[in-house]
Amino acid sequence: MMKKNGISGGTSRVAVSVVIPVYNVEKYLDETIQSVLNQELKDFEIILVNDGSMDSSATICKKYASLDPRxxxxxQENAGVSVARNNGLSHAVGEYVYFLDSDDTIEPTFLSASLAIAKQQNFDLLILGEPYCSRAPRxxxxxxxxxxxxxxxxxxxxDIRFPEGxxxxxxxLFSHRLFLMTDKIGFNPSALYFYRQHENQNHVRINKETARILEQIPQWLELLRIFYDQNDIFSSRALKLALFIEHEPFELRYIKMPFDDHExxxxxxxxxxxxxxxxxxxLSEGDLEVLSVPFRHFxxxxxHDDFDNFYRSYQTNRARNFKRSLFWVKFIPISSLRRKLRQNIRAKYSVV
Structure with missing residues (x-):
């Protein structure tokens, strides 16, 4: 059960609610919270949800809650990041909500610049950061x-919340379902998020557990099936669903994870x-053309042997073409143009 520490939230509207799920991050939590306190935007609230941490994370949270009324x-007892985010969201009173991981940081104009763009055109969703904005419209x-x-x-x-377990x-799965329910989506590629990589991150550990992932993927697909069926959107949103399957269980799991042959x-x-x-x-013929070459072959x-043989050859050719493209760029005399072309080439070949 969740217990409130300090003044109850939800009493007045703020611009942004920053929800931070916390679990065993005593080394990084101060820096994360400070990155929000240092924001150019001051009209925010921070909702810290301790998910049964066994280190001093809860003590750090309590300290900040006692020092700042925002x-x-x-x-809560340890129940996972989805439960922590959902619990935090249930107390949020912001006009907009942002979920920040407790070991990462954001630059000082992150919230103010993003909020300005979102409010100016009344966006329901704003995509943040060049890595994600660059993937549009896919x-x-x-x-x-x-x-x-x-x-x-x-x-x-x-009903659109983080799936528990x-x-x-x-x-x-959370963001995909939101994308299906609105076309009012904007972009802020200039938003800078500083992602901390360390050995204790959940996804680093989880992405090595192939059997566990393989057990969970049917749950992903069933959740999607139910949602699409309940909202009667299989036919109208088929391409979006295909792109989701292409990116999550195909690209990030089948292609990039170390499954054995049977898996x-x-x-x-x-x-x-x-x-x-x-x-x-x-899917129409035009929809199929939007999908990546590897996924269409898949x-x-x-x-699976047929696809795996194709993909090995495909990757070999891509690597060869990537090196060839970079080789010819070095002969361009204008340095700024060389840099831009190299960035474009790397971006092109970063896609599966």
């Missing part, structure tokens, strides 16, 4: 660090069955 602290999900959300959108769809992909076969069959049953019947392959 900071609220909640304590973008159908983002991590929480890349999304500013209008609270009224969340209030309108109370699922990690990774909990943020992808690859299971995942291949699982994704093929889902696409054939719920997505491909609604869908056309008869078995």
């Amino acid at each position: 900071i609220y602290f909640f304590d 973008l159908t999900a983002v991590p929480t660090c890349g999304l500013l959300i209008k609270k009224t959108l969340l209030d309108t769809y109370p 699922i990690q990774p992909c909990e943020d992808g 690859r076969e299971i995942l291949f069959n699982l994704l093929h069955k889902f696409m054939l049953g719920y997505v491909e019947p609604y 869908l056309a392959a008869k078995c």
Whole structure:
């Protein structure tokens, strides 16, 4: 059960609610909270939700809650990041909501600049940061660090919350469903988020647990099936669903995770069955052209061995073409143009 420490939140409207789920991050939490306190925007609240930390994280949270009336602290038994974010959201009173990971930081104009863009054009969702903005229009999900959300959108769809018991992909499933419910989506590629990499991060550990991920992917697909069915949007949003499947279980899992041959076969069959049953019947020829070359070959392959053989050859050719492209750039005499072309080439070949 959650316990309130200090003054109750929700008494007055603020511009942005920053929800921070906290779990065993005593080394980084001070810096994370300070990055919010140092924001150019001052009209915010910070909602700290301690998810049963076993270090001094809760003590740090309480300290900040006692020093600044804009900071609220909640304590819960360990139940996972989805529960912590959902609990924090239930207390948020901001016009917009932002979820910040407790070991990362944001630059001082992050909130003010993003809020200005969102309010100017009344966006429901604002994509934050060049890495995510650059994926448009193929973008159908983002991590929480890349999304500013209008609270009224969340209030309108109370069933769209972080799925409990699922990690990774909990943020992808959350954001994807929001993308389906609004076309009022804007972009702030200049937003700077400082992502801290360390060995204790959950996703670093989880992404090595292939058997665990393989057990969870059917839950992802079932959650999507139910949501699309309840909202009767399979036909109208088929391309968005195909792009989600392409990015999350195909690109980030099948392609990038170290599954063994048997696990690859299971995942291949699982994704093929889902696409054939719920997505491909609604895709037009034009929709298929939007999908990446590897994913189109994946869908056309008869078995996982057929696709894996294609993909090895595909990657070899891509690597060769990447090196060849960089080689010719060095002969361009204008340095600024060389830099720009190198950036464009790296961005092009960063996509699967």
